[in-house]
Amino acid sequence: MPESSINALKSKIELFPRVDLIHMPTPINKMEHLTKELGGPEIYIKREDLTGLAFGGNKSRKLQYIIHDVLDKKCDAVVTWASLQSNWCLQTAAAARKFGITPILVLFKSYDLPDEYDGNMLLDIILDAEIKIRDAEKGRVVRPEDAEDVVEEVMQEARKNGYTPYNIPLGGSMAGGSMEKPIGSIGYVESFVELEVQSQYLNVDFDYIIHATGSGGTQAGLVAGACALGGRTKILGISVSEGKENFSKLVLSIARDTANALKLKTVPLSSDILVFDEYIQDGYGIVNKGVVDILRFIAIKEGIFLDPVYTSKAMYALIDLVKKGYFSGKDKIVFYHTGGTPALFPNKGLITSFLRDNKARA
């Protein structure tokens, strides 16, 4: 049975305290030129890249709840990890600094980039985050089991240095480390509620949300929100790193934990989790011609910058699915722009060389 109303769901979310960190609601706009160009469904974009914290992105929605928990537990440092140019780590470092907390980041080199300070890493350095760099396999995303020992080591070192550290699991998505519940994912239940309100004043019923999925919390929160309000809107998660079989199980488990934490009347089922792994292309974080063509196409058509690791692959998927007839001409689709644009800059060499090649071929 769905929640009785948007307000009923809102009051369940409000039981979870959070800090004031981001600009909400994020804007929603129609992608007029893209819609026209594809000649199929109506396409809208929700600008989660405009949350405001450290160049914006989906992670700051999660951090509203997580930073509150860090302060509640009287911790004065956060330890988290991801890849070298991680959007998650940057957002965490900025949110931590805003609340007087020391950010300690473990960054894995899972793709070939020069060690120079650029993109998110430059911003991490400006924030004076404590940074530990570790090697990782190229083109394969680092998994929690690969990071567990080093994170524990860093937690112990932080304690030795006099901190009371808080261990935030990957992407702030699942429960684990110092987080008993998937409170980050609640941020995306709230984003779904926000979208429902926007859909009412736009007078548009959305059939699909499509977005890049990585550690699963964004998708899990959106699915939990959609199920709670009746399940009409389908959530399509475009994986940038993991095969769909195992990843769908992870998203389902976060979505169910999130629904249970919120005491929702409807708990998501495996049939609610729709993951596509066909668009990982050459591997996690690897910038190829397809990615650069999409970056350029959306910049030219809509004046919007996507990022090269997440949102360009999700947009690639959206365009491909429209061309393959996955959607009907009457469908209304929201593309979630989840941020990540600082990663354009450390990839400038590759991006410009693909753009130059295109020009030479024309």
Ligand SMILES: Cc1ncc(COP(=O)(O)O)c(C=O)c1O
């Ligand atoms: C720009 C961007 N989009 C999407 C995602 C995926 O979000 P989630 O980790 O909640 O699945 C990430 C995660 O790092 C991201 O940085």
